Amino acid sequence: MSAGGPSDGSYSRPMQKHNPSETALKVAHSVLTLSHTGDWNDRLPPRLRQLTEELMIAAKLRRYTPRVIQTARKSWMARMYRWNDLLLPGMFHALGYRKCYINDTALKAIAAGATQVVILGAGFDTLAMRLAPEFAQVHFFEVDHPATAKAKHAAITELGQPDNVHLLSVDLERTKIPQAMAMDKHWQSAAKTLFIAEGLLMYLRHTDVLDLFQQASSCATKGSQIVFSHCLPAWATGTAGTVGRFMVRTVGEPIQSWVNSADLPEYLDSTPWTVVSGVDSDNRHGIERYAVAELLEASSHRPTHPPLGREGWA
Ligand SMILES: C[S@@+](CC[C@H](N)C(=O)[O-])C[C@H]1O[C@@H](n2cnc3c(N)ncnc32)[C@H](O)[C@@H]1O
Numbered sequence: 108m109s110a111g112g113p114s115d116g117s118y119s120r121p122m123q124k125h126n127p128s129e130t131a132l133k134v135a136h137s138v139l140t141l142s143h144t145g146d147w148n149d150r151l152p153p154r155l156r157q158l159t160e161e162l163m164i165a166a167k168l169r170r171y172t173p174r175v176i177q178t179a180r181k182s183w184m185a186r187m188y189r190w191n192d193l194l195l196p197g198m199f200h201a202l203g204y205r206k207c208y209i210n211d212t213a214l215k216a217i218a219a220g221a222t223q224v225v226i227l228g229a230g231f232d233t234l235a236m237r238l239a240p241e242f243a244q245v246h247f248f249e250v251d252h253p254a255t256a257k258a259k260h261a262a263i264t265e266l267g268q269p270d271n272v273h274l275l276s277v278d279l280e281r282t283k284i285p286q287a288m289a290m291d292k293h294w295q296s297a298a299k300t301l302f303i304a305e306g307l308l309m310y311l312r313h314t315d316v317l318d319l320f321q322q323a324s325s326c327a328t329k330g331s332q333i334v335f336s337h338c339l340p341a342w343a344t345g346t347a348g349t350v351g352r353f354m355v356r357t358v359g360e361p362i363q364s365w366v367n368s369a370d371l372p373e374y375l376d377s378t379p380w381t382v383v384s385g386v387d388s389d390n391r392h393g394i395e396r397y398a399v400a401e402l403l404e405a406s407s408h409r410p411t412h413p414p415l416g417r418e419g420w421a
Contacts, residue, residue, distance in 0.1 A: 109131070109370055110373075128230055128360065130230075130355065133232065134306060135159050136171065137199060138212065139156070139160055139176070140178075140179040140184050141185070141188070141199060142159075142179075143185065144158035144185045146258070148221030151203055155233055159231065162236070162259070163176045163265070165266055166259060173409075177313065181237060190246055194312075194357075195394060197391065197392070197395055198394060199389060201395060202393075205336055211242045212332075216299075221245070221332070222298045222299060222300075223245065223295065223299070223300040223301070224248060224290065224302060224303065225248045225284075226249045226303045227319070228251055228305075229250065232417050234303070237267070239272045243270075245271060246271050247271060248273045248293075249272065249286065250279070251275075252276075253277075260276065273293055275287055275295075279307070284323050285325055296328065300327050300328070302332070302334070303333075303335075305334070306336055307335070307336075308335055308336070309343070309364055310365055311364055312363045313363070313364045320375060320378040324378060331401070331402045332399055332401045332402075334398070335398060335399075336398075338395055339367065339368075339394055339395060340367055368387040371398055377403075381403050382400050
């Protein structure tokens with residue numbers, strides 16, 4: 108199996124603890140820029156462009172002033188993101204494919220009876236704000252580290268928080284998913300749930316990725332799903348990715364785990380989740396691949412992983 112994480116133990120903490128996540132903001136601004144490129148605005152989920160821009164502006168971020176945010180409309184900014192593809196191959200367009208894939212998976216899960224959507228490490232993603240008005244019977248929970256959640260929450264409050272969007276400011280290094288969810292009175296463990304881990308797992312250590320799956324299963328019912336993106340070993344360990352990896356590491360969010368799509372069933376074997384999406388071999392997904400796993404049966408028959416301790420997401 109080609110999967111794993113760094114073995115030298117030298118990686119720093121995955122994110123800055125006091126400022127909103129740099130990578131979350133970069134994803135939002137990059138997708139906003141993509142929406143002004145070619146026919147991408149028609150291909151991306153409806154209202155993604157408008158809500159991303161409104162959220163970023165309402166968050167009143169120090170580095171992303173309204174003027175900086177609006178550079179997304181300029182063709183030179185799209186060129187800059189394409190040059191960035193030299194470091195993160197294919198990722199300018201891949202983020203668009205990723206947003207579409209996650210959106211489609213959420214729509215399918217809701218059509219199949221999911222009444223809860225939990226977005227882990229939500230960043231400046233707009234899925235909850237986009238889908239909540241259309242699906243009033245579904246509860247959307249955004250979970251993020253306090254440093255990022257604070258800015259996002261202020262923005263959502265300013266834009267008008269839908270009744271079925273719930274914001275959980277939680278450091279998942281310290282609080283497990285079941286405890287975090289139990290803090291919200293709208294959460295129901297017995298309800299069919301879709302968990303979303305988009306652009307998140309590669310920033311966690313391998314053991315913590317497995318622990319995250321275990322935690323999610325322990326508060327979810329049969330038929331619940333998790334949709335996620337994961338980093339490919341070829342980029343995460345190859346010489347071609349050296350400069351790109353250095354770059355994400357300098358913003359305090361180093362790549363810490365990777366796995367090939369074909370190896371996912373074995374990778375997740377110790378968890379109660381079964382990969383139901385098949386092998387993703389789509390090169391348009393850049394240095395990532397996407398997958399959906401499902402709880403095909405009640406999860407209690409599986410061994411539990413060691414609890415997330417000081418080695419958690421740090
Ligand atoms: C690369 S961003 C992805 C954002 C979003 N999912 C997207 O794709 O647009 C990673 C997100 O994980 C969150 N995160 C990282 N460590 C965390 C922790 N210990 N607890 C909660 N959230 C965390 C960051 O705040 C950030 O929003």
